[in-house]
Amino acid sequence: MTGALDLTGVSKSYGDTPAVRALDLSVAQGEILALIGPSGCGKSTLLRLVAGLERPDQGTLRVGGEVVAGTASAVPNSPNSSVGHAPVTRAQWVPPEKRRVGLVFQEHALFPHLSVGDNIRFGLDGVRRTEQDARVREVLDLVHLPHVADRYPHELSGGEQQRIALARALAPRPAVVLMDEPFSSLDESLRARVRTDTVDILRATGTTAVLVTHDQTEALTVGDRIGVMRDGVIEQLGTPVQVFERPVSRFVASFMGDADFLPSSVDEHGLACELGLVTVQTDVADAEVVVRPHEVSLTLPGPETDGAEHHGALAVVDRVEYHGAFILHTVLLPSGRTVRSWQPHSIRYPVGTKVFASIHPGMVPSLLVGERTVTHAPNTH
Amino acid sequence: MSLQSRVDQARERTSGSRTGLRAPRLTGAGRPRWSAIVVLIAVVVSIPVVSVLVQAFASAGSLALPGDLGLMVLSTVALLLLVGLGTSVLGVGLAWLVTAYEFPGRRLFSWMLVLPLAMPAYVLGFLFLSTFGPAGGPARAAREVFGGSGFVELLSGWFGAPVVMTLTLYPYVYLLSRAAFRGQGQATWDAARMLGASPWRAFRQVLLPLARPALAGGLAVVMMETLTDFATVQYFGVRTVSVGVYLTWKGSFDFASAAQLSVLVLAFAVMVLTAERILRGGARYDSRGGHRPPAAPTLLTGAGRWWAFAAAGAVLAAGFVLPVAQLLWWAVTATAADSSALSTSRFATNLTNSAVMAALAAIACVGLALLLTHGVRMTGGRLARAAAQLTTFGYAVPGAVIGIGVLVAFAAFDGWLEALGVPGGTGLVVTGSVLGILASYIVRFLAPAYQAVDASxxxxxxxxxxxxxxxxxSPLRxxxxxxxxxxxxxxxxxxVLVAVDAVKELPLVLLLRPFGFTTVSVWVYELANENFWEQAALPALLIVALAIVPVWFLVRQVRLAEPHKQVIS
Incomplete structure (x- = not known):
């Protein structure tokens, strides 16, 4: 329990509605954690709890090892106290202004009546003026905007405002920076660029950060780890690869990226779905196969696909969506179900084309039993 | 109480609170110290009303009500009904006229019809008196017919008081009705017309019911103002319950009877607010229609357009243009006759008194309002929010109640000081005190200050x-x-709002002022009461000029809401 941020059994309800339920979370020093989930999943409440804008009903919150909310077990270590006493527990509360937690908001929330320099200086109250100036220069250099100290927020572009907001949050050297949808107010074209810059800055300064987002791509590209939240609980916590390729539940599978679910049957070869054999395992009953569009291959039927029912199915292209670099094909399977398939830019089957749909060799789709995924041996075929 | 916040409050009551469910949760972490500050302000502000209630019920065993109480109650009811009727007809009628019909000067009228709000009733009252009063031509003519039995005086009083009140207060109903007609009304109006209804039938069956919440809100404001007044109606010899409170206190300095009468005034206020609720029913605006382009007004042709012009023009002339012209004329002639009028020491003293009171009231109210709004944001708690809301209900308490309440509270404070060994306490009660006026200003004007700061x-x-x-x-930083x-x-x-209200305010100063303390408003009232109309004109003009400032805020809103081109002939 010596992370930059530790939550133990934290709960928070609004009236009868639980927003965060008995949540445990630990963020390591220098780590970037992306919290993602549908609206109302509790991700913003979690952020507000850490920032000190809400009091938890239960549980303990530590920032940099120091208890900021909840019950702290303080071991009596003063010479007067007799040895052998039980640890004293008492409710602790550190207000937001004393938490060493930086905040970056979607709307940037710069102080409009202060210049950029004064915005950054705001968090350096009590520091000598010369040191303030040095730090302002330092963080402005960090965000590659060394020349804007005398400007006012309204004179900056959205992307520049976002970077100033980050610089302002970083200036007092917080133990952790919390970012609430920090990029969603930016234009699509600008977003990827600012996102990359932000991650670079966080990495360069070794800053611990928790980022709340509803954008899967953002979570996958930014987070060292991703926490997928639902109904006040973190349903899966893991690296982007784990969350995307090994979702623990139907919810995670469908929330993190597109997925189609196909029923499976078990025979002597193993477990198969309409697109072919998935695994040689035969001990899983009533499983559904999670098929992601990039795992589905489409080929024109030919001699090599004749009689290959074990490896795929004849399907008809039902819909084609042009996405630029890739083209999303939706195909209708003999069973009447549809699956989606990403095809490279160069391949575009017109609607009505008969295609042979199968799972890409080497791909290992996840299996769902009920709402949870089951672990299984890799496909050996 | 400022016009702006009166209108805003009435609008909010009819359209759902601005700071209601969607109010963002802020630092819900709770800061007990700031909650305590907010609650403390709310408690202090409600002391006068509580004092009146306590005093009245403590002395309930020995009723000391004046003999003509029945007449007072009857007068109050009659005045409320007459003013209510008058403002409804003028307010709704004019709002409808400038919304639905195109006639010469329509756009100008649409905002200028708000101007009579800048004319305090006690100013328009004496102008009216000078024309139609006992000394005026019509009354003299009538007296020749009916003789000097006092019947003419009674009739002219009961004609004058409602007319003056109506002319100064109808803009509240006008503003709210116009907003209702322009917002929600457009689509339904279009639909009704498309279904073949005549303009009159569409108005009666569709728009009027839709405007009912606005009408109720506007009427409530009008009636509260009528109830609060005890200066203007005295010009006309109309004795309402508020007048009773004033005369009882000034006549006998008897807390018990003044407090008992004040509770009666308060009961009227509660009745007005209850009536508003009933009249409003379950109806609420749905502001979703707010951004729809307004329907084109029907172009009036022939004589109709000039009738419309005459109607709007007559009201504006009677409520604002002619009174201002008369004041200007008197001010010029009085100054020409006696050029020392401007430089008299009375003028300077009264002006200083008004200015100092206004400045103190403004600073105190805005300071408290800042603490309230900031405190609510610091705590975000429901308790603090409710307490802050409570402080704005000073507007619903008639001036007489606040005045007597402040006196009772001061007396209790004095008693407490004496018990502590300070002989005579502060000695402020019977003689009246500037501090008392200031306290009553804070109770009454905290609402507009809070609303303006809160809006920011x-x-x-x-x-x-x-x-x-x-x-x-830190929170302070x-x-x-x-x-x-x-x-x-x-x-x-x-x-600005509080300062202007404070300069305009008459009843509270009349009730609470120490002997010899005169503000500009009291001066106008005294001069007018002694029929020195010419001398009263200059200070009255000053008050009107100041009162135009908050009206201008409103006018600007109306003009901003006004589309630039919308005539389809």
Whole structure:
């Protein structure tokens, strides 16, 4: 329990509605954690709890090892106290202004009546003026905007405002920076660029950060780890690869990226779905196969696909969506179900084309039993 | 009480609170000290009303009500009904006229019809008296017919008081009705016309029912103002319950009977608000229609357009243009006759008194309003929010009640001081005191100050406040460095609103002033009462000029809402 941020059994309800339920979370020093989930999943409440804008009903919150909310077990270590006493527990509360937690908001929330320099200086109250100036220069250099100290927020572009907001949050050297949808107010074209810059800055300064987002791509590209939240609980916590390729539940599978679910049957070869054999395992009953569009291959039927029912199915292209670099094909399977398939830019089957749909060799789709995924041996075929 | 906030409050009551369910949760972490500050302000502000109730019920065993109580109650009911009827007809009628019909000067009228709000009733009252009063031509003519039995005086009083009240108060109903007609009404009006209804039938069966909540809100404001007045009606010899409170206190300095009568006034206020609720029914505006383009007004042709012009013009002339012209004429002739009028020491003293009271009231109210709004944001708790809301209900308490309440509270405070061994206490009660006037101003004008500052605070995103916290700023530093500079415009507006209200205010000063303490408003009233109309004109003009400032805020709103081209012939 010596992370930059530790939550133990934290709960928070609004009236009868639980927003965060008995949540445990630990963020390591220098780590970037992306919290993602549908609206109302509790991700913003979690952020507000850490920032000190809400009091938890239960549980303990530590920032940099120091208890900021909840019950702290303080071991009596003063010479007067007799040895052998039980640890004293008492409710602790550190207000937001004393938490060493930086905040970056979607709307940037710069102080409009202060210049950029004064915005950054705001968090350096009590520091000598010369040191303030040095730090302002330092963080402005960090965000590659060394020349804007005398400007006012309204004179900056959205992307520049976002970077100033980050610089302002970083200036007092917080133990952790919390970012609430920090990029969603930016234009699509600008977003990827600012996102990359932000991650670079966080990495360069070794800053611990928790980022709340509803954008899967953002979570996958930014987070060292991703926490997928639902109904006040973190349903899966893991690296982007784990969350995307090994979702623990139907919810995670469908929330993190597109997925189609196909029923499976078990025979002597193993477990198969309409697109072919998935695994040689035969001990899983009533499983559904999670098929992601990039795992589905489409080929024109030919001699090599004749009689290959074990490896795929004849399907008809039902819909084609042009996405630029890739083209999303939706195909209708003999069973009447549809699956989606990403095809490279160069391949575009017109609607009505008969295609042979199968799972890409080497791909290992996840299996769902009920709402949870089951672990299984890799496909050996 | 400022016009702006009266209208805003009435609008809010009819359209659902602005700071209701969607109010962003702020620093819900709770800061007990700030909650305590907010609650404390609410408690202090409600002391006068509580004092009146306590005093009245403590002395309920020995009723000391004046003999003509029945007549007073009857007069109050009659005046409320007459003014209510008058303002409904003028307010709704004119709002409808400028919304639905195109006639010469329509756009100009649409905002100028708000101007009579700048004319205090006690100013228009004496102008009216000078023309139609006992000394005026019509009354003299009538007396020749009916003889000097006092019947003419009674009739002219009961004609004059409602007319003067109606002319100064109808803009409240006008503003709210117009907003209702323009907002929600458009689509339904179009639909009704498309279904073949005549304009009159569409108005009666569709728009009037839709405007009912607005009408109820406007009428409630009008009746509260009528109930609060005890100066203007005295010109006309109309004795309402509020007049009773004033005369009883000034006649006998008897707390028990003054407090008992005040409770009666309060009961009227509660009845008015209850009636508003009933009249409003379950109806609420749905503001979703707000951005629809307005329907084109029907172009009036022939004589109709000139009738419309004459109707709107007559009201504007009677309520504003002619009175101002008369005041100007008197002021010029009086100054020409005696050029020392401007430089008399009385003028300077009274003006200074008004200015100092206004400045103190404005600073106190805005300071408290800042503490309230900032405190609510610091705690975000329901208790603090409710307490802050409570402080704005001073508007619903008639001036007489606040005045007597302040006196009772001061007396109790004196008794407490004496018990502590201070002989005579502060000795402020019977002689009246400037401090008492200030206290009553705060109770009465905290609402507009709070609303103006709060409106400014709502433009400060909660994330700005939270950012300041996360950067290590204490609540006081957040107030000083972030909230204060960012709500500067709201603070300025609040200062102006309270100061103007304080200069205009008459009943509270009359009730509470120490002997010899005269403000400009009291001076106007005294001169007018002694029929020195010419001398009263200059200070009256000053008050009207000041009162135009808050009206101008309203007018600007109306003009901003006014589309530039909308005539289809």
């Amino acid at each position: 605070f709502t433009t400060i995103s909660p994330s700005v406040t939270n950012s300041a916290f996360s950067l290590g700023a 957040v107030l000083r460095r972030v909230h204060l500079p960012m709500s500067r415009s709201g603070i300025a507006v609040a200062l």
